[in-house]
Amino acid sequence: MKTFLLLLHVALPLIGIADASYLAYEELQGIVPPCGSGFSCGEVLSSPYAHIGPVPLYALGLLFYLTLFILGVATILELDIKGFVPKKLQSFATLPQLFTTLATLGGLFSLYLVFIMAFVIKGWCLYCLISAATSMTLFFVSWKYFSMTQKKPHLLLKTISHTIFNFLYTQLLKPVLFLFDPETIHTAFTKAGYILGQNSLTRSLTNWIFSYNSPTTAVTFNGISFPNKIGLCAGFDYNGEMARILGPVGFGFHTIGTVTAQPYQGNPKPRLGRLPDSKALIVNKGLKSLGAKTIIAKLSGIHFSVPVGISIASTNTHFDSDHEQVMDVIKSFVLFEKSQVHHSYYELNISCPNTFGGEPFTTPNRLEQLLSVIDTLELSKPLYIKMPIDQSEKETLALLRVSAAHTVQGVIFGNLTKDKNNPAVTDADRKIWKQRKGNLSGQPTFERSNNLIKLTKKNFKNRFTIVGCGGIFDTKTAQTKLDAGADLLQLITGMIYNGPQTIGTINRELDSKSA
Ligand SMILES: Cc1cc2nc3c(=O)[nH]c(=O)nc-3n(C[C@H](O)[C@H](O)[C@H](O)COP(=O)(O)O)c2cc1C
Numbered sequence: 001m002k003t004f005l006l007l008l009h010v011a012l013p014l015i016g017i018a019d020a021s022y023l024a025y026e027e028l029q030g031i032v033p034p035c036g037s038g039f040s041c042g043e044v045l046s047s048p049y050a051h052i053g054p055v056p057l058y059a060l061g062l063l064f065y066l067t068l069f070i071l072g073v074a075t076i077l078e079l080d081i082k083g084f085v086p087k088k089l090q091s092f093a094t095l096p097q098l099f100t101t102l103a104t105l106g107g108l109f110s111l112y113l114v115f116i117m118a119f120v121i122k123g124w125c126l127y128c129l130i131s132a133a134t135s136m137t138l139f140f141v142s143w144k145y146f147s148m149t150q151k152k153p154h155l156l157l158k159t160i161s162h163t164i165f166n167f168l169y170t171q172l173l174k175p176v177l178f179l180f181d182p183e184t185i186h187t188a189f190t191k192a193g194y195i196l197g198q199n200s201l202t203r204s205l206t207n208w209i210f211s212y213n214s215p216t217t218a219v220t221f222n223g224i225s226f227p228n229k230i231g232l233c234a235g236f237d238y239n240g241e242m243a244r245i246l247g248p249v250g251f252g253f254h255t256i257g258t259v260t261a262q263p264y265q266g267n268p269k270p271r272l273g274r275l276p277d278s279k280a281l282i283v284n285k286g287l288k289s290l291g292a293k294t295i296i297a298k299l300s301g302i303h304f305s306v307p308v309g310i311s312i313a314s315t316n317t318h319f320d321s322d323h324e325q326v327m328d329v330i331k332s333f334v335l336f337e338k339s340q341v342h343h344s345y346y347e348l349n350i351s352c353p354n355t356f357g358g359e360p361f362t363t364p365n366r367l368e369q370l371l372s373v374i375d376t377l378e379l380s381k382p383l384y385i386k387m388p389i390d391q392s393e394k395e396t397l398a399l400l401r402v403s404a405a406h407t408v409q410g411v412i413f414g415n416l417t418k419d420k421n422n423p424a425v426t427d428a429d430r431k432i433w434k435q436r437k438g439n440l441s442g443q444p445t446f447e448r449s450n451n452l453i454k455l456t457k458k459n460f461k462n463r464f465t466i467v468g469c470g471g472i473f474d475t476k477t478a479q480t481k482l483d484a485g486a487d488l489l490q491l492i493t494g495m496i497y498n499g500p501q502t503i504g505t506i507n508r509e510l511d512s513k514s515a
Contacts, residue, residue, distance in 0.1 A: 009072035016065030040123035107139030169499030197244030228252035234311035247305030257311030263291035284438030307344035384410035410465035442493035446471025457485030
């Protein structure tokens with residue numbers, strides 16, 4: 001099969017060369033090539049679409065097929081072209097990558113020409129159709145061969161698609177999106193994500209444009225295989241509506257929720273705000289949730305493409321006693337344990353700062369009380385705790401010691417910051433923040449989270465899987481968290497400010513660094 005595909009890398013360009021040469025010959029002789037009945041070669045070839053500026057399309061076709069022919073021969077002979085390529089570009093400019101890139105561009109251009117013939121000129125040229133069929137076949141053949149022979153994704157095309165999408169998002173889409181209320185935009189994205197996730201074609205297309213996974217980005221922790229280290233934090237997909245599209249967007253895992261046992265409509269609006277100068281969001285959602293039972297009904301039986309976690313917290317309401325509040329958390333765990341949801345881990349959110357009664361389980365005594373009951377459930381999935389980031393090192397160590405004495409496999413640093421003196425917030429943004437309810441995500445959480453990751457690694461070595469979360473916007477900030485000791489990473493705000501291609505970009509850049 002591989003040999004056959006390789007031979008086609010040379011044979012198909014030869015067909016294209018013959019086709020384009022014949023058209024060139026006839027044109028230079030001033031003759032309209034003979035066409036069967038039902039075709040209108042003359043009309044198509046004399047149309048303005050037969051040239052790009054002064055260059056006739058047959059000349060471009062000839063150049064295209066000749067280049068592919070040379071690349072095809074070089075691939076068969078396994079020629080080493082590294083010597084001709086600058087060092088910086090060597091990982092992009094491999095023969096299979098160059099061949100598939102050209103074949104992809106050629107295939108797309110052919111589709112455009114077929115569209116022009118069908119709907120604009122409304123006439124067919126036989127030789128143009130032969131060329132279109134040849135280049136489309138080359139597109140499929142080159143991709144089949146690429147997927148059979150290459151372990152890593154197509155670095156050149158991924159870089160091109162990430163760069164284009166980065167431009168589209170940051171220069172065109174974001175300026176428009178940021179004119180509207182953030183919660184309205186979030187709701188629109190949730191709906192779009194739900195629709196895109198329902199269809200295997202849109203999932204594949206999303207995956208093709210955005211995601212980057214390779215054998216070297218994959219990691220395993222607590223028996224869970226993650227295709228890459230970058231996950232989506234709790235808080236973006238509250239009710240699991242986007243669960244089928246987040247893998248194709250490029251995440252190596254994602255957390256649904258936070259889910260609470262009882263439904264809650266969220267704190268009064270406005271619940272979300274943007275502080276672009278501080279690269280932060282003001283969040284005052286207050287654990288908005290449809291409730292565990294409804295979310296379980298939505299997610300039951302769905303097979304996710306990457307590991308999915310369920311974030312659980314106590315419902316944002318008043319409780320008559322500590323015990324009642326513990327049992328509210330336990331209820332969600334029990335419901336998910338008995339459910340048909342194919343999740344891989346739990347996050348216990350003890351650190352939501354926007355709730356009715358504060359953060360009830362962030363003292364050692366209350367955490368001890370809660371974890372003792374959770375232990376009795378003998379959960380079937382690993383448990384990670386979502387930690388607060390505004391506590392002192394001493395207080396954090398006390399919570400970690402309690403966690404280490406129970407069946408807790410991981411810790412996530414961390415949640416939103418409520419520290420109004422946070423140095424990463426600009427003075428102007430601090431004024432805005434002081435007038436609003438809510439706490440900050442993004443850059444203001446970065447340093448604090450890094451310090452607590454280091455503290456945990458230093459004091460607990462490999463006792464916990466450490467998930468670094470807070471202020472990851474790009475490869476540099478992701479690398480800083482990994483260097484601090486994080487095993488896995490999570491983000492939300494970075495995606496909102498920089499676009500959904502950010503995840504694939506970070507994975508691609510981390511991967512090429514490690515190569
Ligand atoms: C809109 C929004 C909603 C959030 N809701 C939750 C939540 O329900 N549960 C939770 O554990 N964290 C929640 N968070 C906190 C994030 O999970 C994360 O800890 C924090 O935003 C820092 O990461 P980032 O800088 O990448 O956004 C929320 C964050 C944002 C921006």
